[in-house]
Amino acid sequence: MARRPNSSKQTDALLIALLSERGRWRHGYDLGRETGLKSGTLYPILMRLDAQGWLESRWEDEPAPGKPRRHLYRLSPAGADEAMTLLEQRRPEAAVSLLAADEGGVA
């Protein structure tokens, strides 16, 4: 039987990290540190989410002096909705705390 897309624990961890600061642009190393994912796991997930239209990405405008520009990521509005729906099914406790944090941030 084929696996459902975006149904791994690693994808869940990444989606939770991206949803926890929804509008903020994050770079890959930062996401890797937060989720504990290594680059070889993190980037294929980012690539897949990007191909599915769940992710927005852009290059950093002003890199730190002497450092290359970093690639930044955040969930697209449609991707955030899809991710939240997915988490509500798979990780309800995480979805509830994300929603609570969201409402707290809005209030």
Place this chain on the structure above:
Amino acid sequence: MSIDPRGGWMQRFAIALCPPGDRRWLRALLAEAGEAQGVGARAIWIAGAGGIVASAIGARVASAVPAWLRFALVTAPAAAVTLRLLAYFDYGALRLDDDIFLAGSLAMAGACCALCALAARAVFGRAGGAID
């Protein structure tokens, strides 16, 4: 320590080997390697980048190189080595002169070079596949 923003020749070569659509991801991975604190963390990050390059190249080769050529790329070197070993050990069961094995081995080595050139042309000769 930060990675050279212009990228070394190895980075540029690795990026060029990737399909055009995957290059920005590899650039992003390499740019972020400079964020890793410590040699071990950086090495793990770069190893992940290496894995992504390997899978991207594998997919690129699989899509660009026809099955017969992939088969020949595996069998021709094996045949060249086998024939060279037969010549070296003066194998006599086939009642053939070892010079024939040697000549066959050289022919197979030449075929390997030609097959590699064909494969490289199939992979990099496509639009957007040139080394940038």
